[in-house]
Amino acid sequence: GNSVTQMEGPVTLSEEAFLTINCTYTATGYPSLFWYVQYPGEGLQLLLKATKADDKGSNKGFEATYRKETTSFHLEKGSVQVSDSAVYFCALTGRDDKIIFGKGTRLHILP
């Protein structure tokens, strides 16, 4: 079945550092790929998405590129802020339209 694997956290960085959170997936066909963010005590918010190979999703300085050859969708940001501290979930939807989530990566940004 479909699955998502993302790097385990927590990830701790200093403000203005470069961020990468790795995500790889297993799926049949051509899934759509997503990154969601969860701030403390809140629900999930869609951060960005990509629906076909080589698409780049971007939002709020975050980017991720749909790489079919490596089945990856790594999240990057050039300069993180304290306000980016949250849990980040990589996810996909396949033919059955269910979202499959990774386990999440907790990000701490130090001032």
Add this chain to the structure above:
Amino acid sequence: NAGVMQNPRHLVRRRGQEARLRCSPMKGHSHVYWYRQLPEEGLKFMVYLQKENIIDESGMPKERFSAEFPKEGPSILRIQQVVRGDSAAYFCASSPLASREVGYTFGSGTRLTVV
């Protein structure tokens, strides 16, 4: 344009009681999904509903759990005879159509604590 509304935000139940969790999708959304999040874990799919129909309940425990999405009113996730292991955050998501490209809108969740 209100988002996905879930209530209550926090729910405390004693073992053996019933828990009812409500989800009102965004206006115009007819597809509802329920997910469960255990502490320090990702979200696990439970059930996918359209108005008056259960489309996929492959993630629902076979006993004590049920879900509905009536023609009028919110979607309800019902847990009978709750046990400590049911303590979790339950999230509802909605979408306007069954499109894997859309990305879903999530509510803020109901945090169930069984004591």
